Amino acid sequence: MDGSRLFLFGQSISLLGDGLAVLAIPLLVLQLTGSPVLSALAAAPRVIGYLIAGLPAGPLVDRADPWRVLIAADAVRMAVFLLLAAAVAVSGCPVTVILGLACVAGAAGVFFETALTVAVRDLYTGPRLMRANGFLETSGQLSLVLGPATVGVLMAAAGQEAALLANAGTFAVSLVTVWRTYRRLPVAEFAGTTTTVGAKRPVVLGAGVLGSVGAEFWSGLRYLVTSPSVASITLLQAVTSLGLGAETLIPFFARERLDASAVLVGLAVAGGGIGGALGALIAAAAGPRWSPVPMCLTGVLLMAVGLALVGLAPGVLCLALANALLAGASMVVVVVVRTLRQQVVPRPLLGRVTSAARSFVLAASAVGTMLTGLLTRLCGDNPRPVFLGAAVFVAVSTALVWAGVLGRTARRLDVFDRSNQCAPISS
Structure with missing residues (x-):
């Protein structure tokens, strides 16, 4: 599988993880508290993530190597769902901790989505750019249908922990595929700045992206x-x-x-x-x-x-x-x-x-x-x-x-x- 196809495969799995999270976190809160109000609040971290990270995400992605931002965001989301799975195993975990972790995952998702826009431009040109965007949007839409259904099946068959671990696994797959794609990319010149996408070379950013x-x-x-x-x-x-x-x-x-x-x-x-x-x-x-x-x-x-x-x-x-x-x-x-x-x-x-x-x-x-x-x-x-x-x-x-x-x-x-x-x- 070449780098571009590997990348799209990883992102389709990552988007499935987003679809799993749509239902997994509210159901976890409902299971622990029995409160429909708190369960409804558990659906809010994605919006809260945009409120928290929407302003700094763009500038920080432009300052840094967007591919490393993708890797870091996947690592954070994977860690969050591993911790949530552990919270299920440990009775008495405060719901505020769960909601806080969900907000962290939401904020990481904002950074991921912003960096993904830049990474897709790095990887695809010409007709392939729109095809890649179309594929990602198709995967995102299907994840909203398949994700909640998958959570229901996993919970019925193996319990809440299995659903959360599966969610963590989707982000692990994304992390690995992003890293492997990142390692294969050459040095590229963009608008007068040098952006290095090889793992062993430093990133040099143009002066125009410095500042607050x-x-x-x-x-x-x-x-x-x-x-x-x-x-x-x-x-x-x-x-x-x-x-x-x-x-x-x-x-x-x-x-x-x-x-x-x-x-x-x-x-x-x-x-x-x-x-x-x-x-x-x-x-x-x-x-x-x-x-x-x-x-x-x-x-x-x-x-x-x-x-x-x-x-x-x-x-x-x-x-x-x-x-x-x-x-x-x-x-x-x-x-x-x-x-x-x-x-x-x-x-x-x-x-x-x-x-x-x-x-x-x-x-x-x-x-x-x-x-x-x-x-x-x-x-x-x-x-x-x-x-x-x-x-x-x-x-x-x-x-x-x-x-x-x-x-x-x-x-x-x-x-x-x-x-x-x-x-x-x-x-």
Whole structure:
């Protein structure tokens, strides 16, 4: 198995670990405390991790060798789940310790995701870059379906400890594959700086990445705002995330308006996971042959259609299919935007620009979630008008972004993408 395939294999296993953690930690807290409130809080460490590590992750990844950040983050997450397995074996472990360890794993995950963006750019060029991003997003979507199911099987067959040890094992596999890939990479030149990715040579960073973490984060934010190409695709992603806040209403809609059972509610939600995986696969397969901006706009318009179909769904099956379309179109946009950002942003700035963009998009998503909840309450707990309004909002705001910013930079992005298609492909 060559280095690039080994790397993708390791990341698919790592993403499965993320999917396992979605259910493993809340179930552990529920088992130890019996409290549904504390169990719900156990699902929060990932969000808390972004709040803690979102600002410093980008600058620190840019300062350091991102491949070593990946290795360190995997080691931390592996250690956390080994300690959690030990906590199960030791009765009376305080739940605060478990939640604290989960927050550490969440923060390590933020560093990992930021460094992964840079590492993928190091490893793949040309058409392979979008294919790699599509593969990773597909694996991430499938992990959200397979991870919780795997936890359930492991707990039934061998107990909570087995599920936590399996989670630790996924990060161990990722660590080994990242390390082996890292050892094979040559010295590479990026935008006037020398970044050494061989294990026996020191890392030399350009002077532009030195300074305080806060100042470096703001420099990434300043680049994001002042670069027309990056600003336009980030604004488009933020706008769609604002509208996608309505997506969180799907379980409520299925339960309260369609009178669905718990199993059917799960079916409606699972449609999104399956659709997301298919959308990422489509982006990976078709992306290298399509111009990125038209592909991105097509994805956004299909998202608007998906939101409208969700609002008009007469039953759970139609809701599941509409959710699949919505999630699939969303994944197409995510893969295209991530690939464009990796291609356009100078490599020494990629970590901090990525973390700044992600913070911006997450903030828009949080605002969208709160607004859609409030609007649903104002509509008498009827989410149908909210879904339809979100569809109109996404379509109209996308047209405004195109007219105001994206239309002027579309040709530049397409030309840049074509030049990258002709770039030599790394092994």
